[in-house]
Amino acid sequence: MSQIKLISRASRVLSVSGAAVRTELSGTVLQSQGNHTSIRTMASDQKKALTLETMNPHVKKLQYAVRGPLVIRAAELEKEIEKGAQKPFKRVIKANIGDAHAMGQKPITFIRQVVACVSDPTLLECDLYPSDVKERAKGILAACAGQSVGAYTMSHGIELIRRHVAEYIEQRDGHKANWQDICLSGGASGGIKNCLQLLCNHKIDGKDTAVLIPIPQYPLYSASLAEYGLEQVGYYLDEDHNWALDINELERAFTDGSKTHAVRAIVVINPGNPTGQVLTRSNIEDIIKFAQKHSLFVFADEVYQDNVYDKDSKFYSFKKVMTEMGAPYNKVELASFMSISKGYVGECGLRGAWMELCNLDPEVQAHLYKAISAMLCSTTLGQTAVDCVVKPPKPGEPSYELWHKEKTAILDSLKKRAQMIATFNTMDGFSCNVVQGAMYAFPRIQLSPKAIEAAAAAKKLPDVFYAFKLLEETGICVVPGSGFGQRPGTYHFRTTILPQPQQLQDMLDVFRGFHQKFTKEYS
Incomplete structure (x- = not known):
């Protein structure tokens, strides 16, 4: 057996197994096996091209609460339970994200059948699916290069589907839509981020660019603004009046933000995420007047337009209201967004969505499409699902009755x-x-001074401290309100309404017991 002479006090034996010895000393590895010894130099002192100091500071700044530390811990708890760990709960309820199918919602049959047929065209030769499903699949395949969804599409999406989206918008609003202003994207977030990039001209009149966003807001916006080096200016929604949007608050936010930044755009989420409110038509008119007055680009996040449950509420698209207001308001620059991830469909994983662009400078729109082309195209299966949403079965067609039954059942259950x-x-x-x-509630919770002190001792924000205690003791995962923004001194959390009815009732019962216990502990 060979012998190894240690030549440095920094040496340490890493492993010993029979006649095998592996020793590391100051960046050098000596391996001995029988009578053979090899020396290998390690690259432990290799200089890193990327460090925390040299990486993009905007990425470090980025935060996305919906998939943050609480969600990571929830996933760990699930694995612990699978391995037999004893917890005070049997399962983790992920009420943190609007993922309908993950919470038990069943797919819409018509959509899945069309997706199946375009994926496997041999299904078109059998009698497994209704004739309208096969006709739809044949039309989409004919619009694909090589008649295959495995081919790239135009960067903005398949022309046939863009035309169908325009027809859908015309039927919804009663006004003309130009299919060339429609761009299909990989989820609404893809389109939103593409448009935000247009604002990355940092110095306007010597000021950095900022965007007005609602508080509370969906963290996609704060995260994307941070990623692109844009600043956010928050305008508070009025919690005391069911999260209404007060035009005076918009003016305050714009005036304050303009002192240090060039405020160039406004984000409006309707129906609201995380707040669940639906804007009135007059409220939308006020926002459009405000945008026109200050020359703002409007981001209309309308992905929950099918999710209206209140009998006294109605969805109005910004495009419709703006058009009917006439000049000069019908010339406001607008990008509106819709997704198949929400509504009654819930096909989050297929990543299908579209945006409609209104009143953009033609040269700016051309550059936007150029930038989108660098990402090639959104998924063809997502585009297929978009086509099924904007052009569903009609009365009298073979798939209509089942489609209508499934859609109605899902929306009734959500209500x-x-x-x-x-x-x-x-x-x-x-x-x-x-x-x-929409699909969320944003309850406000009262936290005692003792609970706030305990949170500080744990080096957590009070609502984060509460949410972690909730997760560890009940298995319920929600998102702290601080991840969305909230008025100072108030505490909230966002929960989805997506758990199926019995599971949601169980969750609410557990919540009641937990909060009573928490309040007593920190009274």
Whole structure:
């Protein structure tokens, strides 16, 4: 057996197994096996091209609460339970994200059948699916290069589907839509980020660019603004009036933000995420007048337009209202966004969406399309699902009855769950506005000085501290309100209404017990 002479006090034996010895000393590895010894120099002192000091500072600044530390811990808890660990709960309820299918919603049959047929055209030769499904699949395949969804499409999407989206918008709003202003994207987030990039001209009149976003807001916006080096200027929604948008608050935010930044755009989420409100038509008119007055680009996030549950509420698109207001308001620059991830469809994983562009400078729009072309195209299966959403089966067609039954059942169930979430108002220490639309509630919680002190001792924000305690003791994963923004001194969390009715009722019952225990512990 060979012998190894240690030549440095920094040496340490890494492993010993029979006649094999592996020793590391100051960046050098000596390996001995029988009578053979080899020396290998390690690259432990290799200079890194990327460090925390040299990486993009905007990426370090980026935060995305919906998939943050709480969600990571929730995934760890799931694995611990799978391995037999004993917890005070049997399963983790991920109420942190609007992922309908993950929470038990069933796919719409017509959509999945069309997707199946375009994926496997041999299905078109059998009698497994209805004739309208096969006709739809044949039309989409004919619009694909090589008649295959495995081929690239035009960067902005398949022309046939863009035309169908324009027809859908015309039927919805009663006004003309130009298919060439429609761009298909990989989820609404893809289109939103593409448009935000247009604003990355940092110095306008000597000021950096900023965007008005609602507080609370969906963290995609704060994260994307941070990623692109843009600044956010928050305007507060009025919680005391069911998260209404007060035009005076918009003016305040714009005036304050303009002192240090060039405020060039405004984001409006309708129906609201995380707040669940639906804007009135007059409210939308006020926003459009405000945007026209200050020459702002409007981002209209309308992905929940099918999710309106309140009998006194109605969805109006910004495009429709703007058009009907006439000059000069019908010339406001607008990008509106819609997605198949929400609504009654919930096909989050297929990544299908579209945006409609209104009143952009033609040269600017050309450059936007050029930038989009660098990413090639959104998924063809996502585009296929978009086609099924904007052009669903018609009465009399073979798939219509089942499609209508499934759609109605899903929306009725979501309405029931939106009403169930009002249970929070029966719990001491909670207040929760009516969920008029979308898929979320944003309850406000009262936290005692002792709980706030305990959070500080744990080096957590108070609502984050509460959410972690909730997760560890009940298995319920929500998102702290601080991840969305909230008025100073108030504490909230966002929960989806997507758990199926019985699971949602169980969750609310567990919530009641947890909050009583938490309040007693920190009273």
